[in-house]
Amino acid sequence: MIRRAVLACATLVVLLGTGSMPGQSAGFGDPLPGLLPAEFERFRIGLDDFLEVETAEEGLGPAFNATSCAVCHNVPAIGGVSLVSEVRAAYRDASGNIGPLSGPDGSPLDTLFHLFSTPPHSCQPRIPAEANVIARRVPIPVFGAGLVEAIPDEVLQGLADPDDRDGDGISGRAAVVTDVGTGRARVGRFGWKSQHATLRTFSADAYRNEMGITNELFPQELAAGVAPAQLKRCDPAPDPEDVPNRRTRLAAIDNFEAFLKFLAPPPRGPITGAVQDGERVFAQIGCAACHIPVLQTESSRHPLFDRKNVPLFSDLLLHDVGTGDGIPQASALPHEIRTPALWGLRVRRPLLHDGTASTPLEGIERHRGEAEDARRRFEQLDPARRSQLLAFLDSL
Ligand code: HEC
Ligand code: HEC
Numbered sequence: 001m002i003r004r005a006v007l008a009c010a011t012l013v014v015l016l017g018t019g020s021m022p023g024q025s026a027g028f029g030d031p032l033p034g035l036l037p038a039e040f041e042r043f044r045i046g047l048d049d050f051l052e053v054e055t056a057e058e059g060l061g062p063a064f065n066a067t068s069c070a071v072c073h074n075v076p077a078i079g080g081v082s083l084v085s086e087v088r089a090a091y092r093d094a095s096g097n098i099g100p101l102s103g104p105d106g107s108p109l110d111t112l113f114h115l116f117s118t119p120p121h122s123c124q125p126r127i128p129a130e131a132n133v134i135a136r137r138v139p140i141p142v143f144g145a146g147l148v149e150a151i152p153d154e155v156l157q158g159l160a161d162p163d164d165r166d167g168d169g170i171s172g173r174a175a176v177v178t179d180v181g182t183g184r185a186r187v188g189r190f191g192w193k194s195q196h197a198t199l200r201t202f203s204a205d206a207y208r209n210e211m212g213i214t215n216e217l218f219p220q221e222l223a224a225g226v227a228p229a230q231l232k233r234c235d236p237a238p239d240p241e242d243v244p245n246r247r248t249r250l251a252a253i254d255n256f257e258a259f260l261k262f263l264a265p266p267p268r269g270p271i272t273g274a275v276q277d278g279e280r281v282f283a284q285i286g287c288a289a290c291h292i293p294v295l296q297t298e299s300s301r302h303p304l305f306d307r308k309n310v311p312l313f314s315d316l317l318l319h320d321v322g323t324g325d326g327i328p329q330a331s332a333l334p335h336e337i338r339t340p341a342l343w344g345l346r347v348r349r350p351l352l353h354d355g356t357a358s359t360p361l362e363g364i365e366r367h368r369g370e371a372e373d374a375r376r377r378f379e380q381l382d383p384a385r386r387s388q389l390l391a392f393l394d395s396l
Contacts, residue, residue, distance in 0.1 A: 026264035029077030046259025059241030061212040062123035062234035063114035063223035081139045089131040109224045123234035125224040135325035138355040144265030150297035153187040172317030175331045189316040192353040193332035203256035215242035266344030269395040278392025285377035313342035322368025345396040
């Protein structure tokens with residue numbers, strides 16, 4: 001008993017320690033160093049909610065992909081990835097246009113098809129036989145998400161070159177979306193399709209889409225092809241299911257937002273001479289044109305978010321690199337995918353949006369379209385420079 005209390009105290013000191021010492025680098029899953037005690041408390045409550053396993057009585061389902069956020073975001077620490085992938089489906093017509101499938105009553109279906117449903121499973125979405133586009137998507141880690149949120153729209157718009165005016169073959173597009181939480185037009189940056197701009201809206205979308213928990217921003221249940229009356233029978237809990245705590249007035253989506261905002265970026269691996277050489281090769285052959293090494297946050301009254309360098313290795317723009325999943329979503333076209341951040345790459349497998357690349361090398365070999373030139377230059381590298389480049393990627 002006493003031992004356990006001592007241990008608990010030690011954990012608390014360690015946690016508060018990492019939470020209050022500025023400049024100290026944080027590990028995977030740690031809070032940002034330098035949080036104020038009240039912020040650390042918000043982070044902790046958010047972490048609890050992120051880990052919380054929901055039941056049907058609490059609103060889980062009727063269709064869902066997992067029972068907690070952490071089920072899909074836990075490798076190598078809470079906030080990371082997992083082997084769960086989600087399924088989306090659509091219809092490609094004879095002229096190649098891709099659009100939604102139709103439900104039994106002819107209305108367009110959402111492209112998300114849930115993996116699971118609550119008993120007796122009469123609200124389990126099924127992919128209609130007409131589907132000829134079926135795509136899988138792996139999770140994206142959320143380490144450092146608050147810093148990514150704090151990068152101003154103008155920075156991303158400034159990087160965009162939709163008509164390739166500079167003629168370098170790369171035409172990144174800023175994904176302008178209407179943020180459901182604020183109603184404002186914003187540059188999306190979260191998700192494989194840059195479908196959301198803010199962490200609150202992404203959390204609300206994930207709570208409904210992944211777990212079937214309706215909330216202030218997404219108050220309607222979703223199960224592709226299931227009629228509203230049937231949905232009510234499968235899940236009689238009144239919507240929205242995520243209700244604010246009476247005392248704090250915070251709902252789970254607010255707590256997820258706080259956890260994501262205050263979660264530290266992934267720590268970098270050891271930087272050797274080969275890694276430094278590899279980073280130069282990465283820039284020379286044009287990888288850094290999309291995987292931009294560092295972006296800066298806007299000026300902020302909050303010292304932890306004020307003009308901070310964010311070494312994410314992404315422009316957060318939409319590109320066609322020949323791997324597109326065929327699913328149109330938010331402002332993204334079927335063939336467009338957001339440049340993934342490469343920070344934390346060494347702890348993430350499998351790679352690419354659909355998890356079809358086992359190694360960074362395999363991932364690079366799949367680059368086509370706007371990344372054709374960069375890939376060709378990679379293929380022409382001599383073995384020494386190629387292994388430097390791969391050592392660099394393994395340090396991220
Ligand atoms: C079934 C697995 C699963 C569950 C459960 C899940 N996620 Fe995710 N998460 C994903 C996948 C897959 C993506 C990429 C989705 C996409 O772009 O379509 C993702 C992406 C994200 C991102 C975007 C990160 C970025 O930088 O682009 C955030 C934020 C996020 N999830 C938060 C959450 C929160 C909060 C919850 C709980 C409410 C949650 N997730 C539950 C699988 C899951
Ligand atoms: C035109 C923009 C562009 C260029 C240039 C580019 N990439 Fe990418 N990269 C992307 C996009 C977009 C993806 C995501 C593709 C997908 O998931 O389908 C990606 C994915 C990756 C991945 C897998 C990451 C993950 O999370 O799954 C790696 C590794 C990678 N790129 C490395 C490189 C290297 C090395 C180079 C230079 C040889 C390079 N890229 C050049 C846009 C680019």
